[in-house]
Amino acid sequence: MKKTILSIILSFVFCLNTFAAKPKLERIEPMFWWAEMHNPHLQLLVHGQDIALTQVSLSYPGVEIKGITQLDSKNYLFVDLNISKEAKPGFFDIVFKQKKRVVATYRYELKQRGANSAMRDGFNKSDALYLIMPDRFANGDTSNDNIDGMRENHNRKNSLGRHGGDIAGIEQHLDYIINQGYTAIWLNPVLENDMPEQSYHGYAVTDFYQIDRHYGSNEDYKDFAEKAKDQNIKLIMDMIFNHCGAFHWWMNDLPSKDWINNMPEGVDLTKIEYTDAAMEKMDKSAFTITTHRKTVIEDPHVAKSDHDHLVDGWFVPSMPDLNQKNPYVARYLIQNSIWWIEYAHLAGIRMDTYPYPDKEMMAQWNKEVLEAYPNFTIVGEEMFFDPAIVSYWEGKEPNRDGYTPYCPSMMDFPLQGALCQAFTEEEGWENGLMKIYLTLAKDFLYSDPFNLVTFPDNHDLSRYYSVMNKDLDLWKMGIATTLTTRGIPQIFYGTETLMEGFAHDGHGKMRADFPGGWKGDKVNAFTGEGLNKDQIEAQKYIRTILKWRKNCTPILEGKLKHYIPQDGIYLYSRYTDKENVIVILNKNREEKEIDPMKYQEVLKGYTKGKDIFTNQSISIQKTFKVRGKSALILELH
Secondary structure, rough: OHHHHHHHHHHHHHHHHHHHHHOOOOEOOOOOOOOOOOOOEEEEEEEEEOOOHHHEEEOOEEHHHEEOOOOOOOOEEEEEEEEEEOOOOOEEEEEEEEOOOOEEEEEEEEEOOOOOOOHOOOOOOOEEEEEOOHHHHOOOOHHHHHOOOOOOOOOOOOOOOOOOOOOHHHHHHHHHHHOOOOEEEEEOOOOOOOOOOOOOOOOOOOOEEEOOOOOOOOHHHHHHHHHHHHHHEEEEEEOOOEEEOOOOOHHHHOOOOOOEOOOOOOHHHHHOOHHHHHHHOOOOOOOOEEEHHHHHHOOOOHHHHHHHHHHHHHOOOOEEOOOOOOHHHHHHHHHHHHHHHHHHHEEEEEEEOOOOOOHHHHHHHHHHHHHOOOEEEEEOOOOOEEEEHHHHHHHOOOOOOOOOOOOOOOEOHHHHHHHHOOOOOOOOOOOOHHHHHHHOHHHHHHHOHHHEEEOOOOOOOOOHHHHHHOHHHHHHHHHHHHHHOOOOOEEEHHHHHHOOHHHHHOOOHHOOOOOOOOOOOOOOOOEEEEHHHHHHHHHHHHHHHHHHHHOHHHHHHEEEEEEEEOOOOOOEEEEOOOOOEEEEEEEEOOOOEOOOHHHHHHHOOOOOEEEEEOOOOOEEEOOOOEEOOOEEEEOOO
16 A cells, blocks of 8 residues: 555656656747748747757758757757748648657748848938837827836836837828928837836847837738838838847846856846936946947957957946857847848848947848848948948948948948037138038048938937027028938938937937827927927928939939038039039028139039029029028029
8 A cells, every 4th residue: 555655656746747847838039931031041049948858840841950959048949940942831830849749839930922022122312211219209009008017118207218109100190201201211129128117219129029019019010111111111120239128038048158248147137227317326347338439349459358348248237238259149130130121021220339249240140131132221320420430330342451341331420420510610620611521521431421321310319409509590501411412311300390408418308209299299290280480490491302302313313522611611512414403501690602613613514503492593603692501502504
């Protein structure tokens, strides 16, 4: 009898252990893929309790498992597939067995690609970009303001909280964006940011395959992209390879010890208070925070420790630094970007914190994306104001150190800095309008300076109207320069309504809600209700230039020729063999006469110029006048 009881107990314990050890499948990423992709290699990240204890198999014509890898955690597997050109769209089961017993099955889908998917157009010199922070533009669906299970919810009274803007709000106001003259929309990150505080900005991703539910669903994002495309509006996705959010789903169980650079020991990231006040008081000694000294990438004399401190340091304690030198991290990020391009029919990617990740991986990413989508556009963010540093990352030719970046475009921070200084400084040998001239004179450093993205401000910078000391005339001159010089112009939401705010005063005000995007707003910039005279004039000013720009060949395709600024006058020409546009900036308070003989190199052969704002014809065969503190844009005839 005792033996029987003991046998029963042992059998029961064995059953419990067997049950406890049964692997559990929790997720596979990417969740699905497409047939006939450029690269036949697909690496699946498989996650689940003890999933590495299983054997993986599948059976589908044209799909073959080429390798299965476990790193440090037994809760992950990386399954390498080869998907041949013969593989047809359809479904197949990925089977997970333990001791010949099926413990999990995942129904994987190879989708049919859209027609001409690989040859989609990127954004280019013919486009004008409208940058939107989704949480702050318009609340089109109040049902997603508060999401059960997410860490931060709606609090419009908090300038750094969630305000409720979403994809539905942007979609409902596509007509406004189109009417203003924009042809592309760049959204600040829309992927899940399930952080406890300040998650509105989107730069602390907690799930790379999920649209943040406060904005909508993956399907909502895809539908929005398709509706925008139907109205000839391109969509640009903001991505971050450098870091993720501290509450990313993998942070409590990393696939490998080196998945994150400089992971602090003994620190529970989920217990940290991430408010600005708490961060200021926090002892950060456990963290290796990046130096942000980005010149160490280009510096030929750099100490390796300084270099590594930049690229392997954490951006901030709430944003763990991803190790792109780990090939599984690299493959995960590259595939994720291609997945979103294919899924949402993207026209471009803006890559955040471009110099911080491993540069060899970034070059490989550019190559793979552009091989798969030859007309696609990638623009990198290097927030540095020296063209020598920014130009290092752009182009398909090797730098002097042998590094080839392959990145088609960069954000033109040097010109942005010049646009701020040019109209607020006194004129001088290297000051005032000379800042613009000297910046453009360094265009020889770039592979293609006409492919740079130009802008007066963005989500990280002080509002341009504030920088111009709320002087509408100076603001107009900077805007006109942005929209007519070489490059692809970008305008930040609210710039057209003279939104204010300095970066050094905190981001809450400069990222304020767009007026009219919320029910009950007293001012509605979409309809013009409640806007003051200057705001209405500013909206019209941008709208006039952008609508004219769409059909102006010299601006879209032409070269640039400029004259050294003198006495507060700067003249430049955008021209082709057959057409010519000149822009004259008069920074002086008083009206100035322009002597056409001084500018014969660009005026020769033309007799008149049409003012694009008034349609008035001006003779350029004799002296003509330019109003004080203004930009005169003339189509020459």
